[in-house]
Amino acid sequence: MGESKSVSTDRIAKLESVERISTGFAGHGYISSPRISTAVFLSQQLEKPVLVEGPAGVGKTELAKTAATYLDLPLIRMQCYEGLDESKALYEWKYAKQLLYTQILKEHLHALTGDSTNLGQALAKLEDLDDIFFSEQFLEPRPLLRALREPHGCVLLIDEIDKADEEFEAFLLEILSDYQITVPELGTISAIHPPLVFLTSNNTREMSDALKRRCLHLHIPFPDRKLETLIVEQRVPQVPERLRNQLVNFVQGLRGLDLRKLPSVAETIDWARTLLLMHTDELGPDVVRNTLNVLLKFEEDIEVAEREVAALVRAARDPNALRPA
């Protein structure tokens, strides 16, 4: 008990202010905007989940992971997909084990009920044994139940909630608002320690109002130039400053084009690593053309971008030229 108390006070101390969260996250390699840190702060204070939306690759999942390492809590991740149901998300009875045990225990059951003369008596005796086959022993906890039963709390990441069905979304409401779930055979299970919950969504469909109402809503857009430079600096520190500025400028310019999938931070970081491996120290049209497939994931996007490479590289090398656009 004493240990758990110190763990939770530690956790509270780490989340005591927005600034502390920002610096703490930065220490773990995650550069967060003030709004992101405020979201984590409020999530702790209000005991509310955070619904994180934004384009792919801006660090939605990374946010939860960083929160977990920063707070030194286990991260329990649930990936959503179409057809996900409560037996995959919450709990399941271990059917095979139940069956196996009934087979093995057949003898004992026989012995127990052996002296009863009729069915009624045998049944009454069995009733006395309680529902042993529907007890915790045979319960297979899935991510949500595990999250509620973590003794020191945890970070629960419900990833890509928009991929799950609407029924599942409705099913989540109980756990999101009260941090408890109901298992018919066992009753209601409440969280030992309310977990820090992050839900991420790529906006492939609109979430229901009921879900939104229970969450803080955090939208992470593409980072601006300054933030992106910081992120690259943090993640790929070996990249020399001049190249760093140039490559960030280039990516920022690329986002201005009409593309099917805009490059996000994850791609910028990959690209920075690629350029590093190629021993590039200045951005040139040829290098960019050769490595464009790291940034862009569709053939037609690459075609569109290739036409603009020269102009974008020129602009990226001379940051002043970028201003008016």
Added chain:
Amino acid sequence: MNETLSRFLEALRHSDLRISTAEILDAYRTVDIVGINDRSLLKDALALSVAKSSDEQERFDATFDQFFAHINVDMSDMLADANEPDPSEDESNTSDSSAGDAASSGGQGTPDDAAQTSPLDDFAASGNELNMLASMSRAAREVGLERMWIFTQKNLYTRRMLDEMGLAEFERRMRDTDAGDELDGMQNARERAFAMTREFVEREFDIFAADNGEKLREERLRDIRLQSIDQRDQERVRRILRRIAKRLISLYSRRRSKPMRGVLDVRKTLRKNYPNDGHLFELHWRRKRIKEPDVMVICDVSRSVSALSRFLLYFVHSLGEIIPKLRSFMLCSDLVESTDLFDQNSLDEAIDQALKRVMLGSTDYGQALVDFDNIALSDVSRRTSIIILGDARSNETNPRVDLMQKLHDRAKFIMWLNPEPRTFWGTGDSEMLRYMPYTHFARPTSSVRDLERAATALLQSALR
């Protein structure tokens, strides 16, 4: 802060954020936690708990900046309540001094003899704009400024607020004052008070009532005849149609399958019960998948109907999320398919190009049905819903009702939208009454409201 916060939430609602009671409670708790001293922190925190989509986020940011740009008023209001303003002794001098000076220096000098303490007198005496703002807030509350509804009321409320602040008395004393420095000072103060109050009212109006006129207008536009709509209202109508489309999409996109009562899904039941040693504890019923509907739109684009056709096409295309398979045809003297145009171009361009394709002349529905029979009849199945928009005025040609009957036999649902009122159907060269028996739904359609009703009927039958 409580009152300010609730006014802010009210302002957010006016800019179309949906804020429930639970969210209001959240907002209060949030403010309790983060405090009000750090404005950007307050903004971030409130945005997180109140704005629930990136769209709402933008509107939140705008409203926050607009609202809290003048929040100093309410803060100074609180200050003013705490310690009464003390007017300065030298009236003419201070009122002549510049506004910035007076505001920054606060109430200076010694207390007056307090014979007249109407806010305007204070203002004339001290020129203290902060105190004036506080008084205006109070006056606004007294006259019920939040009831201001439409822009024509701005003057009325400005006047009422000034009256509340003692304008009548002030003007009477102005008349009694002899010309000179003192009168100049008073006149000056009066003018500035007018300007400030007016500005105050404008700002309140922008935050709380600016969209009321717009709402009224939109409400009216729903019933207006689309065929004769003003150029300048077209964009508005589209916005309304987009909104309706969005609602219909969320309403009808949910159900992908529906249960068939009492029909056992044997395979699924067996599969699901393997863990139970083959004992059939859990039963599963067969479900019927709701297939994606096929929709074909045939639009009359002759001059009498073309504007309405545009709106219909626009509307149906906005429903793309639930009607992915949409084919469109244009009809005048003959009929051409225009589906490909809509795939490549923006809606307006597509319609313009389609108009070039079709032979503009006297409409001939019989010929159009023959063309349709050639182009698309083989694709019409039990899943196809057909919308026909036109006045059915065929200029005395053979209406080919037999083809209409054929269509009716093949398709799932045929809807005929006629821009003319029902009493005109069948008069003159209108063949409407002869076509009508072979439709499932025939209605006069001329306004946004009619379009909405038609779309609902379409979706109800197409997604069955």
